[in-house]
Amino acid sequence: MSVIQSLANQYRSGQRRVSDAIQSRLATITQQDPTIGAFLSVHTDQALTQAATLDQWFKEGRELPVLAGIPLAIKDNIHVKDTTTTCASRVLQHFIAPYHATVTERLLNQHAIILGKVNMDEFAMGSSTENSAFQITRNPVDPSRVPGGSSGGSAAAVAANMVVGALGSDTGGSIRQPASFCGIVGFKPTYGRVSRYGLVAFASSLDQIGPLTRTVEDSAIMLDAICGHDPLDSTSSPHPAPAFFEQLNPNVSGLKVGVPRELLSEHVMPEVRDSVMAALDRLITQGVSWEFFSMPSLKAAVSTYYIIAPAEASSNLARFDGVRYGHRAEGCATVKEMMHATRGDGFGDEVKRRIMIGTYCLSSGYYDAYYNKAQAVRRVIQQEFNTAFAKYDVIITPTSPTTAFSIGQHHHDPLSMYIADIATIPVNMAGLPALSIPCQPSDPLPVGLQLIAPAFEEQRLLNLGLAYQQVAGWATLLEVHNA
Amino acid sequence: MISIDELKKMAQLSHLAITHDQLLAFQPQIDAILAHMSDLNEVNTSPDSLTPIHPSPCHMREDIPLQSNLSPQLNAPQWEGGFVVPQLS
Numbered sequence: 001m002s003v004i005q006s007l008a009n010q011y012r013s014g015q016r017r018v019s020d021a022i023q024s025r026l027a028t029i030t031q032q033d034p035t036i037g038a039f040l041s042v043h044t045d046q047a048l049t050q051a052a053t054l055d056q057w058f059k060e061g062r063e064l065p066v067l068a069g070i071p072l073a074i075k076d077n078i079h080v081k082d083t084t085t086t087c088a089s090r091v092l093q094h095f096i097a098p099y100h101a102t103v104t105e106r107l108l109n110q111h112a113i114i115l116g117k118v119n120m121d122e123f124a125m126g127s128s129t130e131n132s133a134f135q136i137t138r139n140p141v142d143p144s145r146v147p148g149g150s151s152g153g154s155a156a157a158v159a160a161n162m163v164v165g166a167l168g169s170d171t172g173g174s175i176r177q178p179a180s181f182c183g184i185v186g187f188k189p190t191y192g193r194v195s196r197y198g199l200v201a202f203a204s205s206l207d208q209i210g211p212l213t214r215t216v217e218d219s220a221i222m223l224d225a226i227c228g229h230d231p232l233d234s235t236s237s238p239h240p241a242p243a244f245f246e247q248l249n250p251n252v253s254g255l256k257v258g259v260p261r262e263l264l265s266e267h268v269m270p271e272v273r274d275s276v277m278a279a280l281d282r283l284i285t286q287g288v289s290w291e292f293f294s295m296p297s298l299k300a301a302v303s304t305y306y307i308i309a310p311a312e313a314s315s316n317l318a319r320f321d322g323v324r325y326g327h328r329a330e331g332c333a334t335v336k337e338m339m340h341a342t343r344g345d346g347f348g349d350e351v352k353r354r355i356m357i358g359t360y361c362l363s364s365g366y367y368d369a370y371y372n373k374a375q376a377v378r379r380v381i382q383q384e385f386n387t388a389f390a391k392y393d394v395i396i397t398p399t400s401p402t403t404a405f406s407i408g409q410h411h412h413d414p415l416s417m418y419i420a421d422i423a424t425i426p427v428n429m430a431g432l433p434a435l436s437i438p439c440q441p442s443d444p445l446p447v448g449l450q451l452i453a454p455a456f457e458e459q460r461l462l463n464l465g466l467a468y469q470q471v472a473g474w475a476t477l478l479e480v481h482n483a
Numbered sequence: 484m485i486s487i488d489e490l491k492k493m494a495q496l497s498h499l500a501i502t503h504d505q506l507l508a509f510q511p512q513i514d515a516i517l518a519h520m521s522d523l524n525e526v527n528t529s530p531d532s533l534t535p536i537h538p539s540p541c542h543m544r545e546d547i548p549l550q551s552n553l554s555p556q557l558n559a560p561q562w563e564g565g566f567v568v569p570q571l572s
Contacts, residue, residue: 231544323560360513
């Protein structure tokens with residue numbers, strides 16, 4: 001059941017005009033976004049102009065790609081030419097992107113319609129979208145709770161039906177965890193599968209762009225559009241991308257699944273554990289077998305991430321110095337003072353905290369104890385995944401040990417929020433693909449199921465996700481999350 | 484515990500203007516984060532515990548310099564035929 005394909009069919013049959021569909025989504029944004037706070041900018045004029053052109057083309061009977069006229073949103077750290085890319089930071093508040101990111105260009109080549117740029121934790125640093133310099137985004141399922149992060153704006157916009165799909169970026173779980181909290185589908189592709197050209201870098205060895213959608217089929221359609229080699233990104237993989245949507249096949253009988261017992265420990269909320277166990281039972285009915293196994297290095301995954309990612313961020317964010325990009329502090333006597341003041345004014349607390357941690361871990365007295373050790377542990381994590389995949393086709397975990405938490409709950413204790421990334425971080429450490437799909441309509445909050453596969457085995461995840469979607473009764477899930 | 488002086492030094496190295504109040508707020512938070520990182524030592528990373536690295540499936544392209552058609556002026560906060568840098572006092 002693809003929302004994208006259903007809308008595309010309506011356009012082709014003349015049952016619906018693109019302009020009407022876009023007007024309807026814009027009306028939903030006007031109505032709901034004052035409460036939800038998903039959008040940082042809405043591109044009304046461009047969207048309506050593009051819609052009118054597409055209506056004419058459909059009328060003329062032109063053959064157009066499936067994404068033609070589909071309303072999408074883009075996380076505000078991905079460039080859309082001639083519009084602001086703020087990264088939800090005061091440092092880039094008025095920065096206009098001078099070029100399209102490769103993913104943006106690929107979506108626009110398919111005539112998708114970008115309705116706007118969506119909120120995020122500043123520079124993608126956070127798990128709640130509370131760290132934006134401009135606004136807090138609320139979870140459409142329960143507005144007193146966070147939508148997750150850092151792609152919280154993307155997840156909320158999809159969950160609230162403001163758009164059909166959105167792009168996010170995932171450095172340690174930033175697509176999957178908000179998808180889990182908002183009851184939608186989030187896909188983090190293999191590192192290198194999707195070009196990062198035009199994505200503002202946070203931690204370059206971990207960052208990856210991916211889609212957030214309502215269904216697995218929609219995720220496959222968006223992946224088809226954005227995957228593939230890009231000469232503009234030197235880490236882009238030359239692996240040819242398969243036609244994911246065409247090859248979707250829910251027959252997963254015989255698949256072997258491993259479940260790391262460390263990720264269903266006593267630290268996981270009972271309702272999350274129960275939902276995951278029920279999901280595993282459902283998969284058995286599809287011919288899938290599963291068993292517990294152990295990944296001992298997982299206990300150090302969070303520490304490893306919170307050294308490597310801030311270390312890379314302290315280097316990547318050095319460019320925001322008031323000389324070459326964005327905001328510049330006024331009234332300073334020297335260049336050094338101007339740089340310090342620009343960064344001091346421009347960055348929020350979480351970004352400053354991580355830059356300082358990164359600088360600390362890279363400084364000469366601590367480099368071996370922190371950064372080198374973390375890189376070695378990263379190798380161990382990768383090794384443990386390799387060992388697991390010699391035995392299992394897919395690894396399944398909860399996406400997050402908790403459901404969506406209340407706004408402000410972790411405000412004074414960043415470590416407690418970091419620790420909650422335990423299930424998603426190891427995937428980025430090993431550069432693997434992972435899919436988060438809603439487990440079941442948990443009362444009252446959604447729970448995400450994370451499926452992890454070996455590198456470049458995205459199709460396996462989509463097939464298993466589709467099988468689960470069918471057996472879980474997706475229509476019921478969507479109704480619950482729309483309520 | 485990480486000291487305020489160490490944090491000041493990190494802020495300097497990071498080119499961040501940070502107030503004393505901010506440093507006081509950051510101190511226990513960063514201290515808790517660094518203390519948590521001690522669990523790295525529970526993982527055996529001795530050379531004989533690590534298998535040889537497999538060749539990456541991602542091949543780096545040739546590093547060929549390309550002429551960008553974008554002017555850096557488009558990014559700059561201030562531009563007068565070049566980046567304008569505030570004059571040193």
